[in-house]
Amino acid sequence: MAIRALKTILFPTPMQKPSFLHLSNFSTYSTPDNPQSMISTVVAVLTHQRSKSRWAHLRSLRPNGFAPSEFSQIALHLKNNPHLALRFFLWTHRNSLCDHNLSSYSTLIHILARGRLKRQALIVLRDAIRVSRLENGELESKPLKVFETLVKTYRQCGSAPFVFDLLIEACLDLKKIDSSIEIVRMLISRRISPRFSTCCSLIQQVSQRHGPNEGYKMYKEIFGSNCGAVEPSVEIFNTLMVAFYQDGIFEKVKEIWEQMLGLNCDPNCYSYSILMAVYCDEGKMDEAENLWEEMRAKNVEFDVVAYNTIIGGFCGIGEVEKAEEFFREMGLSGLDGSATTYEHFVKGYCKVGNVDSALLVFKDMLRTGFRPEGLTMERLIRGLCEKSRGLEAWEILRVAKGRFGFCLMRKSLEFLVMGLCQEGKMGEALKLQRQMVSEGFEPNCEIYDAFISGYMEQGNVEMAEKLRMEMLEIGV
Incomplete structure (x- = not known):
């Protein structure tokens, strides 16, 4: 407990306090x-x-x-x-x-x-x-x-309203969200305004549990009540925009942005980054750049999140050179790239078929001590296999597994096996296939077809026929 x-x-x-009364004065006390x-x-x-x-x-x-x-x-x-x-x-x-x-x-x-x-x-x-x-x-x-x-x-x-913020926070820590909502409602009915940080946490957890629309209703309930005539802060708007962005409801993000401006609440760097992320995901890089220039004109200080957002947007549409410009500007600003920065470039270079640059960035990422995400690993392995460089892809997987305990998804492992078979590296493909089976991935028809094609290409008709019979027996 x-x-x-x-x-x-x-x-x-504990610090000892000076004794104002001698201990002997207490020694004769009895219970009054x-x-x-x-x-x-x-x-x-x-x-x-x-x-x-x-x-x-x-x-x-x-x-x-x-x-x-x-x-x-x-x-x-x-x-x-x-x-x-x-x-x-x-x-x-x-x-x-x-x-x-x-x-x-x-x-x-x-x-x-x-x-x-x-x-x-x-x-x-x-x-x-x-x-x-x-x-x-x-x-x-x-x-x-x-x-x-x-x-x-x-x-x-002789307490202060802060105690009720602590109660709401404790309820949220214990995932008692409905109780938190009821407590906020009772505070509002007594014209007590919870702190902005408390409101942010509540709206965020309501959005995660019940969806962003319910989080937005909670926002309207809190700030639409004119409790204490308190206007929502930029952090409140950011919380709402993130919730809708994560759910892919981009139009609502833009709507909340307009509400924020309508209340003369100045967006901060994170606010701009959220809206930029929407434009980047929509492929509207002109609008994203316009936001960037607006930030510059308003002397909003760029942070790593902002740079990663714009870099990821350009990498996503294959304009890696443009992303490199922002990366250079980022370095001149005294900001170091994060794991996300490296991952954007790995995926961006793979997208344009420049796997050599992707591989260099990936190795630099490992030297820096960052752990790659699964999607980044999968994209790099696919990119190498598409260039008939399956052995390099397998070596990357081996290093990542040894260093991070990394495990690829089934689709990427299958892609790597098929790539090795196409290159005629049948021994390596068999080793990888055995590893897949040990991890619970049974071969499917695509894997069998890849091995059969690989053996036929090498003239090993006997092995190819044996695999065909095995497919029929197990019903693949």
């Missing part, structure tokens, strides 16, 4: 009959005794532990020292000295949030959502119940 690891995760070696006196005593022990002695002293004062309401009252006295409040919580939890409920969890969460201890607050929130015990004794806590309890304890803890 996350809570057990909190102490080691969250705290470095007055609850408020008891709480004052515990707070005094926590704040003034050294860490090594305070816990033993508290154990002797309260051998039967604390009620959740008592913990909350003590923690509130420590709200300006959130680290100490968390240590007290961990100590009671670890030693089973408090049967914490949502109210005591919420008190601690408020204290951590107001102290801007975000990471610690998120851990406690996730634990509260997963396993906290409700007042009615149920073992599973609902996120909405956590929200209600946070609302009830909000004022007495």
Whole structure:
């Protein structure tokens, strides 16, 4: 459970605070009959005794532990020292000295949030959502119940709306998207605006789970409510455009772009890159270049993503020389190419049949330490096989497999086997075919035809006939 690891995760070696009262002053304390006196005593022990002695002293004062309401009252006295409040919580939890409920969890969460201890607050929130015990004794806590309890304890803890952003983030971490939506709706009904980063995360996850149209509806629900008269930021628009772009709904990307401009929200470099990617995918490189020049005119600083987008667009239509111009400009700007940059050029050179240049770029990519993607490997192997260079293709596959554990898709392996057969490299083709079988790829009719043609070309009619009979027997 996350809570057990909190102490080691969250705290470095604690700094010792000076002792304002001598330890002997506490040694004669007995458990007061007055609850408020008891709480004052515990707070005094926590704040003034050294860490090594305070816990033993508290154990002797309260051998039967604390009620959740008592913990909350003590923690509130420590709200300006959130680290100490968390240590007290961990100590009671670890030693089973408090049967914490949502109210005591919420008190601690408020204290951590107001102290801007975000990471610690998120851990406690996730634990509260997963396993906290409700007042009615149920073992599973609902996120909405956590929200209600946070609302009830909000004022007495002197909290801030930031705590609800943390709750939404914790729900999203636990993939409780529907609960996150409900919490946002309840905040909006109370005229509380979630942070932009929270809205971005929610819209992104709603888009991934339910599709970009649902993400767009969520955007309209949040910002169409005029909650706090807050206008959406460029990050919100970028989140929406990326969601529609990834789903291939290009017209919606352009529509959101126009909405962003209509609200006088200035696009940033990433915004331009998304719209450029749309034009590149549509093969409209004139429009993509126009955007590039608009960025230059507006002094928008180009980044690696922008360069990769325009380079990929020109490589995609076979204008590799134009892509090389942007690559040179990229270097002069002090930016290094990424794995994506290399992959664009590998595929671009293969597209125009320049496999020598593709091979040089690929080898440079490996020297730089980048791992090629499957599609890049497949395109390079196909390009080499089309040039009757199957042995080189096989060597590339061997190196990639040894270095990265890389495995090609079935189609590319078949293409490589057929390429070797066409070149008359039957021994190598057989070795590769055995490897395919060991990986679960059974030969199909294209593979049999390639071997039969290869053996016939070499005059080995007996082997070719044997393979024909084998095809008939297994029904390929």
